[in-house]
Amino acid sequence: MSGYTSPSDCEICIELGGGVQPEYYAVWGVPDTGRVLRRNSRLALVPDLAPLHPNHCLLFATSHFLSFADFLSEDRDARTAEVIEFIEEYRSQFGTVTLIEHGSTASLERDPSCVTHAHIHLFSVDAAAVLDIFRAEAGIRVSSPLGLREVTDHAFGREYVMVGNLESMQLAIDWAPPHRQYARSLVGRATGLSLDSTWSDKCLNPSIVRASLADWGAADDR
Ligand SMILES: [Zn+2]
Numbered sequence: 001m002s003g004y005t006s007p008s009d010c011e012i013c014i015e016l017g018g019g020v021q022p023e024y025y026a027v028w029g030v031p032d033t034g035r036v037l038r039r040n041s042r043l044a045l046v047p048d049l050a051p052l053h054p055n056h057c058l059l060f061a062t063s064h065f066l067s068f069a070d071f072l073s074e075d076r077d078a079r080t081a082e083v084i085e086f087i088e089e090y091r092s093q094f095g096t097v098t099l100i101e102h103g104s105t106a107s108l109e110r111d112p113s114c115v116t117h118a119h120i121h122l123f124s125v126d127a128a129a130v131l132d133i134f135r136a137e138a139g140i141r142v143s144s145p146l147g148l149r150e151v152t153d154h155a156f157g158r159e160y161v162m163v164g165n166l167e168s169m170q171l172a173i174d175w176a177p178p179h180r181q182y183a184r185s186l187v188g189r190a191t192g193l194s195l196d197s198t199w200s201d202k203c204l205n206p207s208i209v210r211a212s213l214a215d216w217g218a219a220d221d222r
């Protein structure tokens, strides 16, 4: 399968497995204890290393899956409940949440995800304006609103973009986003934190990552 990264080659599996510390820990000033804000055996919440805004986080499966639709296909009820619990904690900390998963990485021939390991982006912005742009760009490809538990019914083994909040998730299946780094691009344009092609210059900001770790009180809990 093109685009497949084995767990032994995957930077996220290595990081979450407690292996050799990634080089970027030093560059970003991540403490020796790592950047995990909260984890259990199946999920880990971490600050994004190229944050669009403070507290831009990623929810990872701790095992190597290519998408959350695939992750949720096994032991669905328990996993769905855990994902919701993590997201609700994020929302209780930061007031609101927009969730974006920019597809499976089964094929990297199209616009690739930032890493080849299942992850959902969590932004502390209201989802309404983000969904408006998503619906306009994906058009008839966008599904009706659905719950997280139903995502796997539509998207298992597929490439997709998922946008929403916990109450209303919408999917575009087999749809190629018109912008690279679509999660950041979409939220950037919806909120005025515009970035487009220069996103990396604006987002690579270690001080924001350190602030996110401090905001969560991570140093005390891990
Ligand atoms: Zn992995």
Ligand SMILES: [Zn+2]
Residues within 6 Å of the ligand: 102, 113, 114, 115, 119, 121, 183
């Ligand atoms: Zn991503």
